Amino acid sequence: MKNKAATVIAFALVLLLSFPFIYAHLNRKPATTTTASDDTAHQPGSVQFAIANPPQIEQAQLGKVQSNKVYYRNKVVVLIYHHIDAKEEAGLVISPERFASELDMLLSRGYHVISLDQLRDFLNGGSVPDNAVLITFDDGYESVHQYALPELQKRHMPAVAFAIVKYVGQKLGNLKYYGWDAAREMATANLITQSHTYNLHNFGFLANGKNGPLLNGPLKGQSLSDYRNMVYLDLKRSREEIESQLQQPVYALALPFGAAGQIAIQAAIDAGFKLVFTTRYGVVTRQSNPLALPRVNAGSPAITPARLDALIQATAGVNSHPQEQLKQPQNHQLKVASKKTK
Template identity: 30%
Template structure:
């Protein structure tokens, strides 16, 4: 049984046993949520963990079209978010990390046929060198003239939290700025666009990077699950990765109907976590009344312990989280078989203090 099924089953059971109705949930529903989808490969012959098949991708686009979803360009959605403008229900944005060949050969024709805009976050050195089945600038320019936004995914696709041996804070920040500025300049040279939109490689980020990108004027996107909402951090915007086991249609439908958790993150353990920081915590403050028994979180080890104090909750790991990347996922019924969703990503070092690098 998947974590998703466990979450939904327990929520349904608890809701029924305590008499919690969808009408009650609707009274607390927060508007102005939108879902941003994240893809990498659209192919049958690429790593499953980052791929959807062309057939699955077409099926997902067909579902959006048949069920009156509105696919917005990411810059338009971000303008509404930044200015606090109303976002209608059932709005999604489609993004791709890395300019893989299948984006052009498989995704682009299907999106163009339906008039659906999309964004490609580009690692510029990989495009320049045609590394690992990356597209060339000519193909990216063609797509940019037909509904695509080309945006920043660094020059070299580094693990941004990783420090070189002996590298101090200032040197690390300068290196990160070079990664971002260099990619932005190259995109401007080749495409002519200047969108201040940035996607973290591997989704890895921390408070220092968020502050740096804010100072540089960027909105920044992770790979943690959840919907965009008024309380989303402008430099840690969630996106739903659609790939592998999470590319099945029922899972896709669940995600595109979710809403942003009506809470802000007050504090969290600093990431990357050392080997000794094995049970990180995050504290959320809810900005509207909720039914606390229905807020559930899962992560390594299953259901996560919660500590409530008034309208704030502190979430802690049930067991030591593994080295590498992991996350906490939290849900809350929102009525009409929909859910609020929040995800917190972590990066933890190995026991010997070294990194797991892909």
């Protein structure tokens, strides 16, 4: 009996002394269990990555919050682009990377890119989303098909390309213009082609004694009726050729160098155009003249995404100190076109 009692007491003492260790083991956190997957998950590099993530998440969340912000209503800011190339040039040529970053800014900041049809309907009394933006390209360069189209497609953004119809599919110097097959591919992605004249994108010696855009007035020695007929036939041909090739309506004209006289504007109306775009700085409202629509030059290397954001808001009247419109070199297309037209 004495031996049994001693054994029981000894066993009880062992249990009592072991209790703290058993308790600690039972309450140990599972994360410290050394399995292969947990070892990988808790490597120092993974810890550093987790620490580096919050600023990116914070930035994404900030963008999400901003995407719900209303900067302006019942207005459309129309952006102008021209050529996209790895080698940027002042005024009119930006890199594919810059273009993509500007589109990303439009998304993250809550701008809504609309189609040309939506702008037309808006001017006729319809509605547009808040923070509305229309993207346009002048001249019809192949770079619009090569670089702009895939970036716009990724983001499901519509756009308008104003082509010099005579140059479609041609190469002038080292500049190539997209062809009709490319235009059809673009149209399926809602990047539609409209007119930048058939072959009046040039300067000439005008009757007023100045060298200026052909749509500004009659050439020296040309009668008003001959001038009006020249412009009418050119614009009508541009519209009919695009419609024939693409089987889509053409009702918008972008003025070469953003300028035209009243005779040319009336000829455009007679040729079937409903909307005419200039390069004058401003925002489109329901009260805007559809035959003198303003636009903002966004296709300059001087434009950063942040600056474009500020420029759009200034144009729409959001900022109290509007930024000056970046001017585009007026003779850019002249240098290209003169080689072909002389």
